[in-house]
Amino acid sequence: MGLARLLPRSNLRAHPRGARLPTVIAFANQKGGVAKTTTTLNLAVAFAEQGLKVLAVDLDPQGNLTMSQGLNPDTIERSMFDVLVHRLPIQEIVHKAEVDLAVSSIDLAGAELALSSLIGRERALEKALLPVKPEYDYVLIDTPPSLGLLTINALVASNSVIVPVQCEYLSLRGLVQLENTLSMIRENLNPHVAIGGILPTMYDTRTLHSREAIEILEENFGDLVFKTRIRKTVRYAEAPVKGSSIIKYDPTGPAAEAYRSLAKEVLDGAQAREHA
Ligand SMILES: Nc1ncnc2c1ncn2[C@@H]1O[C@H](COP(=O)(O)OP(=O)(O)O)[C@@H](O)[C@H]1O
Numbered sequence: 001m002g003l004a005r006l007l008p009r010s011n012l013r014a015h016p017r018g019a020r021l022p023t024v025i026a027f028a029n030q031k032g033g034v035a036k037t038t039t040t041l042n043l044a045v046a047f048a049e050q051g052l053k054v055l056a057v058d059l060d061p062q063g064n065l066t067m068s069q070g071l072n073p074d075t076i077e078r079s080m081f082d083v084l085v086h087r088l089p090i091q092e093i094v095h096k097a098e099v100d101l102a103v104s105s106i107d108l109a110g111a112e113l114a115l116s117s118l119i120g121r122e123r124a125l126e127k128a129l130l131p132v133k134p135e136y137d138y139v140l141i142d143t144p145p146s147l148g149l150l151t152i153n154a155l156v157a158s159n160s161v162i163v164p165v166q167c168e169y170l171s172l173r174g175l176v177q178l179e180n181t182l183s184m185i186r187e188n189l190n191p192h193v194a195i196g197g198i199l200p201t202m203y204d205t206r207t208l209h210s211r212e213a214i215e216i217l218e219e220n221f222g223d224l225v226f227k228t229r230i231r232k233t234v235r236y237a238e239a240p241v242k243g244s245s246i247i248k249y250d251p252t253g254p255a256a257e258a259y260r261s262l263a264k265e266v267l268d269g270a271q272a273r274e275h276a
C-alpha cells in the first residue's frame with residue numbers, strides 16, 4: 001500500500017493483470033457455524049463470475065470447503081499440511097473446481113503442533129502463497145473456528161479479514177477477542193492487516209432478535225458492517241451436499257444474489273481505496 005502511493009497512478013494501471021499482487025482476504029471468527037466456509041466459497045465464485053481469477057485456500061482441518069466442492073478430505077493425500085509443514089509448492093495441491101482450491105485434509109489437524117517448533121511458524125502460509133500470487137486477483141482463505149496457529153498464519157498472509165457473524169447468537173465478546181488477536185498481529189507480524197468488514201449472516205427478517213443483532217453490530221462497528229445481509233435459508237445446507245456453491249446450485253435465487261451483492265461491496269470498497 002505504502003509503495004503503491006509513491007508510484008504515479010497511471011503507472012499502476014498500465015500493468016497487465018498479474019503485475020499487481022492479489023488482495024488476500026481471510027474469513028475468520030473463532031466461533032463455528034457462522035458461515036465462514038459458505039462465505040469463502042460463494043464470494044470466491046461471485047468474484048469468478050466477474051472474470052476475476054481466484055484462489056480459495058482451505059485452512060480448516062475439518063475440510064468443509066474442500067468437501068463443498070465435492071472432494072473428500074479423508075482420501076486426499078497431499079494438502080495444505082504438506083504445503084505448510086514440508087514446504088510442498090502450493091500449486092501441487094491446487095484442484096481446479098468452480099475456483100482454484102488449495103485443499104485441506106485431516107492431516108492438517110496436526111499442522112499446529114508440527115509448525116509450533118519451526119522458525120517462522122507464523123509465516124508459513126505467507127511464504128507458500130508468494131510464488132502463485134501473480135496468477136490471481138484474489139486469494140480467499142477459510143480458517144478453522146479457533147485463533148490458533150493456522151488462523152494466525154491466515155491473518156499474517158492477508159491484507160484484510162472478513163468476519164461473518166451469526167445474527168442469532170451474536171457474540172460481541174468473541175469479536176473483541178478477534179480484534180485483540182488482530183492488534184497483536186499488527187504489532188508483531190503484519191502491520192497491514194485490517195478488518196475489511198463484518199458480515200451479518202443467518203439473518204432472519206421475521207425475528208426481532210436478528211434486527212437487534214444488526215443494530216448492536218452497527219452501534220459498535222459502524223461502517224465496518226457490510227450493507228449486505230446474508231439471510232437464513234435451507235438452500236445453504238443443500239448446496240454443499242451437491243458439491244457446489246449456492247451460486248451454481250441456484251444461480252437466480254436470493255442467496256446467490258446476496259453473495260453477488262457482497263462481491264460488489266468488496267470490489268467497490270477496493271476501488272474507493274485505490275482512488276483515495
Ligand atoms: N445463510 C444461511 N442460512 C442457513 N444456513 C446457512 C447459511 N449459511 C451457512 N449455513 C449453513 O450453516 C452451517 C455452517 O456454515 P459454515 O459456512 O460451515 O460455517 P463455519 O465455516 O463458520 O463453521 C452449514 O451447514 C451451512 O450450510
Ligand SMILES: [Mg+2]
Binds near residue numbers: 038065
Ligand atoms: Mg468452516
